[in-house]
Amino acid sequence: MYKGIPMNNKSFKTILYASDLGKNSKxxxxxxxxxxxxxxxxxxxxxxxxxxxxxxxxxxxxxxSDALFKKIKKSKLDIAAEKIxxxxxxxxxxxxxxxxxxxxxxxxxxxxATSQILKLAEYKKADLIIxxxxxxxxxxxxxxxxxxxxxxxxxxxxxxxxxx
Numbered sequence: 001m002y003k004g005i006p007m008n009n010k011s012f013k014t015i016l017y018a019s020d021l022g023k024n025s026k027x028x029x030x031x032x033x034x035x036x037x038x039x040x041x042x043x044x045x046x047x048x049x050x051x052x053x054x055x056x057x058x059x060x061x062x063x064x065s066d067a068l069f070k071k072i073k074k075s076k077l078d079i080a081a082e083k084i085x086x087x088x089x090x091x092x093x094x095x096x097x098x099x100x101x102x103x104x105x106x107x108x109x110x111x112x113a114t115s116q117i118l119k120l121a122e123y124k125k126a127d128l129i130i131x132x133x134x135x136x137x138x139x140x141x142x143x144x145x146x147x148x149x150x151x152x153x154x155x156x157x158x159x160x161x162x163x164x
């Protein structure tokens with residue numbers, strides 16, 4: 001049982017796993033994969049590249065051309081896709097039976113993480129969102145990351161936050 005969610009719950013058809021692709025996020029992915037396998041759900045593995053801060057910075061705009069900026073954005077998207085692929089390959093080698101039991105779709109998108117996660121969850125009719133969170137304060141476990149907090153507050157479906 002994960003925080004009130006029975007493991008034999010067959011009502012999950014689609015689970016959205018949103019990752020920052022950090023080194024410590026592997027444990028959250030493993031939980032998402034296990035839950036998808038146990039409930040026979042498909043798994044959407046997504047990452048959001050936030051280029052909006054760069055796009056809004058007029059100082060950067062005066063130093064680089066549009067072509068260079070587009071190249072940088074594409075590079076960030078490609079790097080994220082490669083990281084997801086490496087994580088999937090690693091999982092496939094470590095536990096092939098688990099990997100083979102779940103239909104996994106990957107997506108790298110850009111924008112603000114909270115809105116992109118919620119849009120994809122709605123578009124794909126996800127039944128659950130899983131994401132990892134690191135605390136960013138000395139209070140430790142009392143606070144969760146801002147993206148996870150915003151997703152929890154705004155989501156119309158259950159959100160499982162895994163401490164990283």
